[in-house]
Amino acid sequence: MQAYDVVIIGAGHNGLVCAAYLLKAGYSVLLLEKRSVPGGAATTEESLPEEAPGFKFNLCAIDHEFIHLGPVVEELELEKYGLKYLYCDPVVFCPHPDGKYFLGHKSLEKTCTEIARYSERDAKKYAEYTEYWQRAIGAMIPMFNAPPKSVLDIVGNYDVQKLKDLFSVIGSPSKTLDFVRNMLTSAEDIINEWFDSEFLKAPLARLSAELGAPPSQKSLGIGSIMMAMRHNPGMARPRGGTGALVQALLNLVKSQGGVVLTDQQVERILVDDGRAVGVRVAGGTEYRATKGVISNIDAKRVFLQLLEPGDVNGLAPELHERLERRIVNNNETILKIDLALEEPLRFEHHNHRDEYLIGSVLIADSVRHVEIAHSACTVGDIPDADPSMYIVMPTMLDPSMAPPGKHTLWIEFFAPYQIAGKEGTGLRGTGWTDELKNKVADRVIDKLADYAPNVKNSIIARRVESPAELGERLGAYKGNYYHIDMTLDQMVFFRPLPEIANYKTPIEGLYLTGAGTHPGGSISGMPGRNCARVFLQTHQPFSQKLREAGNSVRETLESVLRIN
Numbered sequence: 001m002q003a004y005d006v007v008i009i010g011a012g013h014n015g016l017v018c019a020a021y022l023l024k025a026g027y028s029v030l031l032l033e034k035r036s037v038p039g040g041a042a043t044t045e046e047s048l049p050e051e052a053p054g055f056k057f058n059l060c061a062i063d064h065e066f067i068h069l070g071p072v073v074e075e076l077e078l079e080k081y082g083l084k085y086l087y088c089d090p091v092v093f094c095p096h097p098d099g100k101y102f103l104g105h106k107s108l109e110k111t112c113t114e115i116a117r118y119s120e121r122d123a124k125k126y127a128e129y130t131e132y133w134q135r136a137i138g139a140m141i142p143m144f145n146a147p148p149k150s151v152l153d154i155v156g157n158y159d160v161q162k163l164k165d166l167f168s169v170i171g172s173p174s175k176t177l178d179f180v181r182n183m184l185t186s187a188e189d190i191i192n193e194w195f196d197s198e199f200l201k202a203p204l205a206r207l208s209a210e211l212g213a214p215p216s217q218k219s220l221g222i223g224s225i226m227m228a229m230r231h232n233p234g235m236a237r238p239r240g241g242t243g244a245l246v247q248a249l250l251n252l253v254k255s256q257g258g259v260v261l262t263d264q265q266v267e268r269i270l271v272d273d274g275r276a277v278g279v280r281v282a283g284g285t286e287y288r289a290t291k292g293v294i295s296n297i298d299a300k301r302v303f304l305q306l307l308e309p310g311d312v313n314g315l316a317p318e319l320h321e322r323l324e325r326r327i328v329n330n331n332e333t334i335l336k337i338d339l340a341l342e343e344p345l346r347f348e349h350h351n352h353r354d355e356y357l358i359g360s361v362l363i364a365d366s367v368r369h370v371e372i373a374h375s376a377c378t379v380g381d382i383p384d385a386d387p388s389m390y391i392v393m394p395t396m397l398d399p400s401m402a403p404p405g406k407h408t409l410w411i412e413f414f415a416p417y418q419i420a421g422k423e424g425t426g427l428r429g430t431g432w433t434d435e436l437k438n439k440v441a442d443r444v445i446d447k448l449a450d451y452a453p454n455v456k457n458s459i460i461a462r463r464v465e466s467p468a469e470l471g472e473r474l475g476a477y478k479g480n481y482y483h484i485d486m487t488l489d490q491m492v493f494f495r496p497l498p499e500i501a502n503y504k505t506p507i508e509g510l511y512l513t514g515a516g517t518h519p520g521g522s523i524s525g526m527p528g529r530n531c532a533r534v535f536l537q538t539h540q541p542f543s544q545k546l547r548e549a550g551n552s553v554r555e556t557l558e559s560v561l562r563i564n
């Protein structure tokens, strides 16, 4: 039987990041990936080879913001392994039905000038709003980049600027209370508090709701950071697509002697005397792990699908039931459309400029439009009567992703996983069939054509993936690409549950990483890095831990003293 220090279940980008840190620390690592392509929800694939050869599609993630809030790219020197980020500017375009539009640039000042064409007041407020949320991001970055229960790691991440940011948002009782209230309220309430104009409120609502819930959902005020991040650190895409990030990680992992095996679905985690000692894949092959098994898939899948109940119940009698019943996955996921196009979209009614197509384009006519796009999914309805959507034409920034002169279009349409009233039919009983997904895709494209009428005649080929198919591809419950919902009650030291929130589990040697762990989903690599830190701290002698903690605190103090 093959043996490695560490076996990682799943080669999503977080599994790969985690592997890279462990390999660099001298451990041998095997990654087992169920698909034939590594990367999970971060792949770029030529998925229409017959109808549209040479067109490369980002099947899931496309716009990268969170990864620039952490040190992964620099620490792992991913540029050396082929990664090159292309920054978007403008970052977002949202045409409004009345002919106005929101054009967000990377520069806050330029964005305010755009807003001021329609509302001086909102332009002024937008600057204050963005500066507030950027300070909030600065204050939170140290927490994102550390295990949630590792206070010394968190403290060590504060430099003087981040301390200033922290004090500027919670530096007095009234500021703290305001911040707490902002966290408890909804994105919609915050947007209404700051702004008057619908052409601005609608795209802000749409971006806030990217966390996977309606803008009215209380306790998701933090969604306001989604636009603020586009100004700083900015929004970027790897040249060649999101898969180029995965490729750089693979290059690094392999250069360090790591092994990645594809078409290897892990079916069982092997436990011996309360300790994870390896895994068994479909077909029966077993791989031994002498120091640990790390899961890139969420705790619910791990404990409910991959472990024998008998291996867990003696150690944590309530865990199975808590994972089964307490973890929340609402019903919202994505119907994904990829188009190969003859020519770029043209926003005829909005004084078309090609720069509109550099960032993301939001079809969000009003806050109410966005609200329905999300809340309908929760109750199992498909919001396709008047579709709202998030689209990207990546080939405008990176022409290498299609044959010369041609383009691709990435369309994200929120849709329910389980369709109400169609239980027991379609794929996995969700109600989704090929006919239905294509009907919905037609409606989405019809709506887009209201804004960019040339879309229909430009289509060379298309790929439509229903929520049920997305769920099958990713293996995630209810097609949840964040593994579990990103609501406040499941964040930080609640993610996925308080008792397993620090990447460790009651089974010795079994660790969790991935979107289902702190700080959550999206392309960030943070769960992978944080989990690697916990693993390494567990395996380091106590004296080394103390030295590391001392260094972190010293660096923070030095940065404070240097400035003062």
Ligand SMILES: Cc1cc2nc3c(=O)[nH]c(=O)nc-3n(C[C@H](O)[C@H](O)[C@H](O)COP(=O)(O)OP(=O)(O)OC[C@H]3O[C@@H](n4cnc5c(N)ncnc54)[C@H](O)[C@@H]3O)c2cc1C
Pocket: 009, 010, 011, 012, 013, 014, 015, 032, 033, 034, 035, 038, 039, 040, 041, 042, 059, 060, 061, 062, 063, 064, 065, 066, 264, 265, 266, 267, 296, 297, 334, 336, 412, 470, 473, 474, 475, 481, 482, 513, 514, 515, 516, 520, 521, 522, 523, 524
């Ligand atoms: C349509 C779509 C658009 C998105 N857009 C963005 C975006 O623009 N920006 C952004 O930041 N985020 C975006 N996201 C979210 C982001 O892609 C994910 O949150 C992130 O990629 C999750 O990474 P991960 O490594 O934690 O998990 P995953 O990518 O889910 O990786 C888990 C891996 O484990 C494998 N696996 C599962 N079960 C097993 C098993 N039993 N044995 C072996 N392997 C297994 C899976 O195949 C997968 O490779 C999007 C997601 C979707 C679906």
